């Protein structure tokens with residue numbers, strides 16, 4: 001793919017803001033390309049990070065025809081960067097596009113665009129432990145019309161955000177509240193696609209959980225309100241007796257997480273028993289109460305692994321395990337992040353090294 005590189009102002013050394021937080025700061029450049037039915041994908045360019053100009057009638061603003069992805073570039077010990085399974089993000093982007101009646105993007109175009117942008121912006125990748133350069137590819141429908149039909153014009157763009165460790169104060173268990181009023185997604189709906197409407201619909205539940213002192217919502221299935229689906233915008237798993245890991249099977253309404261897939265594979269290699277089945281909330285709560293469940297954790301790109309310290313259910317606050325000691329979650333976190341950061345061998349060829357475009361300069365780390 002030919003990518004036009006436009007000049008950007010302010011080419012001086014990068015100073016990363018402090019604190020970085022997550023998704024709050026953006027790099028100097030962004031990638032854009034456009035699609036229309038006649039020309040297909042065209043006008044691929046990397047230029048200054050800037051506001052997007054949209055017709056107020058653009059379909060994304062009315063029918064919500066939009067998809068996105070989330071992946072990261074990790075600082076390697078040699079100063080270069082690793083992408084992690086960008087091909088899997090490309091495949092999920094296209095699965096989301098298909099569900100949302102949007103055009104497919106050739107996977108190599110998706111990955112090449114990320115690689116070119118990350119290469120130019122490598123100085124923005126923080127080096128501190130647990131930090132990364134978060135990558136957000138997006139596709140939106142730009143055609144102006146109120147007609148309820150698939151658009152014929154689209155914009156694909158990618159922005160980057162230097163991100164600090166998800167937990168500023170270390171590996172901290174979170175509280176999750178079982179949502180009894182809201183559901184996240186129904187089978188046949190869009191839950192398995194990464195489309196903004198899923199997140200918009202979850203916000204009231206998340207804010208309600210926060211108001212009660214929980215960090216995440218534990219979503220149940222839409223039909224029986226009985227089977228666990230996801231935790232916030234992450235997949236979820238429980239550990240029995242420190243050796244058996246149970247996670248909800250992909251039901252059609254669960255987002256197929258790349259972290260989930262990677263961790264389940266590594267868990268098998270580490271000798272854990274792994275089961276993907278239906279997790280009845282009443283059974284899980286009983287197993288937590290009896291101590292059969294020793295740990296619970298969430299899985300996703302942003303935080304990698306988040307231990308669950310307690311579950312709010314039917315007005316009770318149920319502690320999970322001993323609330324703080326989560327050896328399996330820690331072991332899985334370390335095993336995966338060692339691969340992502342290039343500190344350990346990569347047995348599945350998941351990482352893709354991105355060489356810095358210019359001579360390596362270490363960004364001032366906040």
Ligand SMILES: Cc1ncc(COP(=O)(O)O)c(C=O)c1O
Pocket residue numbers: 070230232233234235255256257258259260299300301302
């Ligand atoms: C709803 C939802 N579930 C699960 C995940 C975890 O997916 P991944 O591991 O690919 O980040 C995400 C994050 O992308 C998500 O938004």
